[in-house]
Amino acid sequence: MPTPASSTAKSDFPWWLAAAVTLAVAAAIFIAASDLYAQVFATVAKGIGITVFVTVVAFALASAIGLGIALMGLSNSRWLRQIARFYVEIIRGVPILVLLFWIAFAGAPAFVVAWNALTAPLQSAGLLGELLVRDVSLLWRAIMALTIGYSAFISEVFRAGIQAVEKGQIEAAKALGLTRAQRFRLIVFPQAIRTILPPLGNDFVAMVKDSSLVSVLGVADITQMGKIYAAGSFRFFETYSIVAYIYLILTVGLSLALRALEKRLRRQHEE
DSSP: OOOHHHHHHHHTSOHHHHHHHHHHHHHHHHHHHOHHHHHHHHHHGGGHHHHHHHHHHHHHHHHHHHHHHHHHHTSSOHHHHHHHHHHHHHHHTSOHHHHHHHIIIIIHHHHHHHHHHHTHHHHHTTSSOOOOGGGSOHHHHHHHHHHHHHHHHHHHHHHHHHHTSOHHHHHHHHHTTOOHHHHIIIIIHHHHHHHHHHHHHHHHHHHHHHGGGGGGGTOOSHHHHHHHHHHHHOOHHHHHHHHHHHHHHHHHHHHHHHHHHHHHHHHHHHO
């Protein structure tokens, strides 16, 4: 007669993962065996590097800005709290695609005008050249749009994680004479990261998918390479099936890696 522990172990077996891996391997074999699908995959895969670059850079910048906004929202200054709340509510209310267009075609030109105005003396002295709108690449405009859009969501993740730390521990750190920066670095953040990591990982996976929006600016990511191939060959089913397959490999792989990291941190905390 099976014990409750063995029954639980069997019920917890990730059958969904086994099915997903089986389908992924079968799809890989089919792609390798088909000249058409192999050609589509080789073309679309050229955009993987851009997709990964955009995601990693934008997420790193968004996390840094989000942490800063979260700390502003938790500061003792009423004005800093209001500024942080204003930023979060306004940015979260704008769709990422709209923000992408605004940054690319309104924000970037405005930045160029402001930069040239501020550096006019240096330009007159010949120490600095004039900045043109075309000098700001569409790739970096897309990265900044994703950075600004996601920083508002990530700031709320940081804020919730920091507030989840027991106030008693913070008071004890104050009693020991630790400065505000030391309390955050040694007491608050190491505990908050366990609460922050799961939703932060979800945002990272979501950014991998939302990075496909940069294709509207002509950035040569996975989606854009698929659009170009499909427009020239009219093989829409084959092309977008491959595009979906690559994104699934990236997102499911990241989800599993993040889940393993969460379990490792939980195990270390229990020990």
